[in-house]
Amino acid sequence: MQINSPQFKDNARIALADANLQKALGNLKAGFPGKRAAAVSRLPEFEQLRDQAQDIKNHAIENLDFYLETFESKVQENGGHVHWASSNDDACQTILDICRSVGARTVTKGKSMVTEEIGLNEFLQQHSIEPIETDLGEYILQLRNDHPSHIIAPAIHLNLPDVSEVFAEKHGTPRKDDPEALMQEARDVLRDHFVAADVGITGANFYVPETGSTIIVTNEGNGDLTQTLPKVHIVVTSIEKCAPTLEDLSLFLRLLARSATGQECTVYNTLSSGPRQPGDQDGPEQFHVVLVDNGRSDMVGDDLQDMLRCIRCSACMNHCPVYSQIGGHAYGWVYPGPMGSVLTPKMIGIHDAGHLPNASTFCGKCESVCPVRIPLPKLMRHWRETQHQQQTSPATGRIAIAGWAWLARHPRLYHWGSSIAVKAMHLLGHKKGRLSSLPIGRGWTLWRDLPAPQSASFQQQWANKKHKSKGTPS
Amino acid sequence: MSLARHQILSRIRKGLGRGALPEEKQQQLHAAMAQPQRNLVPQRAQAQGQAAIDMFVDMATEAVSEIIHINQVEQIPAHIDNLMGNDSRPLLLSQEPELTSLDWDGANVSTTARLAQKGDLISLTTCIAGVAETGTLVLKSNPKSPTTLNLLPDIHCVLLRKEQIIGGYEDAWDLVRQEKLPRTVNFITGPSRSADIEQKLQMGAHGPKRLVIFLL
Numbered sequence: 001m002q003i004n005s006p007q008f009k010d011n012a013r014i015a016l017a018d019a020n021l022q023k024a025l026g027n028l029k030a031g032f033p034g035k036r037a038a039a040v041s042r043l044p045e046f047e048q049l050r051d052q053a054q055d056i057k058n059h060a061i062e063n064l065d066f067y068l069e070t071f072e073s074k075v076q077e078n079g080g081h082v083h084w085a086s087s088n089d090d091a092c093q094t095i096l097d098i099c100r101s102v103g104a105r106t107v108t109k110g111k112s113m114v115t116e117e118i119g120l121n122e123f124l125q126q127h128s129i130e131p132i133e134t135d136l137g138e139y140i141l142q143l144r145n146d147h148p149s150h151i152i153a154p155a156i157h158l159n160l161p162d163v164s165e166v167f168a169e170k171h172g173t174p175r176k177d178d179p180e181a182l183m184q185e186a187r188d189v190l191r192d193h194f195v196a197a198d199v200g201i202t203g204a205n206f207y208v209p210e211t212g213s214t215i216i217v218t219n220e221g222n223g224d225l226t227q228t229l230p231k232v233h234i235v236v237t238s239i240e241k242c243a244p245t246l247e248d249l250s251l252f253l254r255l256l257a258r259s260a261t262g263q264e265c266t267v268y269n270t271l272s273s274g275p276r277q278p279g280d281q282d283g284p285e286q287f288h289v290v291l292v293d294n295g296r297s298d299m300v301g302d303d304l305q306d307m308l309r310c311i312r313c314s315a316c317m318n319h320c321p322v323y324s325q326i327g328g329h330a331y332g333w334v335y336p337g338p339m340g341s342v343l344t345p346k347m348i349g350i351h352d353a354g355h356l357p358n359a360s361t362f363c364g365k366c367e368s369v370c371p372v373r374i375p376l377p378k379l380m381r382h383w384r385e386t387q388h389q390q391q392t393s394p395a396t397g398r399i400a401i402a403g404w405a406w407l408a409r410h411p412r413l414y415h416w417g418s419s420i421a422v423k424a425m426h427l428l429g430h431k432k433g434r435l436s437s438l439p440i441g442r443g444w445t446l447w448r449d450l451p452a453p454q455s456a457s458f459q460q461q462w463a464n465k466k467h468k469s470k471g472t473p474s
Numbered sequence: 475m476s477l478a479r480h481q482i483l484s485r486i487r488k489g490l491g492r493g494a495l496p497e498e499k500q501q502q503l504h505a506a507m508a509q510p511q512r513n514l515v516p517q518r519a520q521a522q523g524q525a526a527i528d529m530f531v532d533m534a535t536e537a538v539s540e541i542i543h544i545n546q547v548e549q550i551p552a553h554i555d556n557l558m559g560n561d562s563r564p565l566l567l568s569q570e571p572e573l574t575s576l577d578w579d580g581a582n583v584s585t586t587a588r589l590a591q592k593g594d595l596i597s598l599t600t601c602i603a604g605v606a607e608t609g610t611l612v613l614k615s616n617p618k619s620p621t622t623l624n625l626l627p628d629i630h631c632v633l634l635r636k637e638q639i640i641g642g643y644e645d646a647w648d649l650v651r652q653e654k655l656p657r658t659v660n661f662i663t664g665p666s667r668s669a670d671i672e673q674k675l676q677m678g679a680h681g682p683k684r685l686v687i688f689l690l
Contacts, residue, residue: 027673045516052513065486066495084479137670155670179671191592210507221666221681228621245510250643265608269661279617283657293482301489
């Protein structure tokens, strides 16, 4: 996938002015946060479950080598194969080799962000294998030659007419403006693909070392058809998606659906443990798991380790005031929102993704809804510090911070300067109580007014109060 | 790709500041996995008896499953006939004796034992449990009941006995563990759906459009 993260500021500006996008994003704001809150309020133990989930994920990461090896041997016991891939290229090549070994020409795909991350579709197409997305949102995007803008609601940036248009054009059918009719059309078209595909590729929400199983969580049932009908099922997942036991999985399932869509339970939670067994009439004859690293093992033991707990629920972006204004494409790569602002710099480099961790007000909403309590603002701050140390943050910002630091070490000058500035701003904004333009703060005042300060600084007011209270005996 | 395997494991161990786990610690973790400890099980998921049955019915209904209460299994064919209406496509029947032994001819229902395919109308299967906490059915793949029966037909009907209703997911895994692990375990909570177009929920995306539970 093309990386557009360096153009984040331009992307955001365009997104804010895009009326269709703003309309579509309204659906996100009106939906997910309220549904999550309602679901959480119905489960009194939710906060305790979050604590336990955090502990289980930390335990899994601290013993990740053990759990990966155990998972591998269990999959093999079940008659499946495990492939390890350090890089995106390794992962794509491994998948291509499996497809070629069975002479595959078409593959169906369940929704998988890891396959977006490794650029699988483009790679398969380059090698004459046709990947067909089967999740409704992903299918719409594939027809449009578009990419997901959200990790669980991939087509959230589109409106109904966008779908009507592309279906009529690509299917050669009369234009339909009813979502149900459009879904029925996709259902009919994709049925043939499910049956004809040689290989089915899905992601996995978790892998379970206890039983050598992977699990996918979907509402549509497309992932189930993808893995049941073809001869070969390939699971593409990443090394950190570990739920050590089925008991741990139960806990994560309770958190995932509620955090993601606000459902009590997603419609299909499907545990896959190897190829078809003796006597089974259906199911794949081969079961492969591709374990993708792509930089994750470097995060073990470093400042970003907490991010490895992420279960990809999307609660952080659903509640993010920045994401909900600009949508996912502005972030310029696969993972948007707060979790993307932490992960993307690791995966494509801080040089290209530098704007992302800065596109946050640090309101803390993301951390407050994260089911595994990832301190997302702290991790974004980590990247800001890295940029400052590498001197890759904007020079004006670094100079301003250095100036402020110098001033803060000279208290007299600081008080003198701040009292003059406060008075001046108070006078300037006197009539309205706010400032609509500032000589060096245009970036701020372009979009909103700055509240004008009161006539004295906090420290002056404090000193005055103290002085007064001394004068009046209690 | 054994080189990648070596590299990934080495990087993880380097990050953790240790080599491979000592044998003793590995044995400990294996033992913990052999006797998995339950995490906090929400009170709701500990329901039993009539309370669990009531909760199952409420939660399944909320998830848009259709519940048909029956007193005896012999009532099923007439209900199936009703669901089929005038459609002549056959019922896909999973081959458990308690289902195949029913009087299908008497109810004028034609049945077939094959795998499901595109264009099928209706199927009937059993399940191993109903989970009260979310109204979820638990099905295991097995030679008598191909997984496609749960996924491809427009209407999926499931026989659930009240004594099969359990409180939470943990109870379902205990049942699964009693026998050899099947190829797949399906937790199914209602009919297929999608909200991918403008976040408006539509029923019947790729899986069944209706999920009918015969509660015995």
